[in-house]
Amino acid sequence: MAEAYETHVPAGAKAKLNRLFVNDSSRPDVVTFTSSSTATNFFDLLEKDHYHALREIWLASIGPVTSATLHQSGFKPNIEALEYTMEGLALAIAKHVLTTHRGDD
Numbered sequence: 001m002a003e004a005y006e007t008h009v010p011a012g013a014k015a016k017l018n019r020l021f022v023n024d025s026s027r028p029d030v031v032t033f034t035s036s037s038t039a040t041n042f043f044d045l046l047e048k049d050h051y052h053a054l055r056e057i058w059l060a061s062i063g064p065v066t067s068a069t070l071h072q073s074g075f076k077p078n079i080e081a082l083e084y085t086m087e088g089l090a091l092a093i094a095k096h097v098l099t100t101h102r103g104d105d
Contacts, residue, residue: 007037014045021050030058030093033077034086036069043073058096062089 020026031054033039039061046054054075061067061077063084070077079096081088 007035007041009041009045017042017045018047018050021046021053027053028057030060030079032060032062032089032093033066033070034062034089036066039066039069039073058093060089060093060096062086 020028031042033042051074058078059070059075060079060081061070062081064080067077067080079089079092081092083091
């Protein structure tokens with residue numbers, strides 16, 4: 001049997017991730033979660049001191065299974081794809097941006 005898919009955390013990922021959350025100017029606007037394992041790894045790597053910053057960031061999930069993992073970590077996704085693909089996730093994010101910023105001009 002050959003592995004077609006392997007999930008692992010790259011060396012140095014914890015330090016790189018946590019550096020993004022040190023100040024407001026380096027924080028992302030959206031964090032995407034493409035699987036339950038990415039959500040689990042993200043919360044394993046992110047220092048608890050930075051969890052408060054996630055309340056200011058859109059969390060985007062590829063589907064209900066991944067959203068359930070986010071809920072288990074104490075966070076509700078702001079965005080969930082209707083089609084559980086990368087394209088579906090991108091479309092859901094675009095729709096959310098358009099809907100949220102309509103009238104902000």
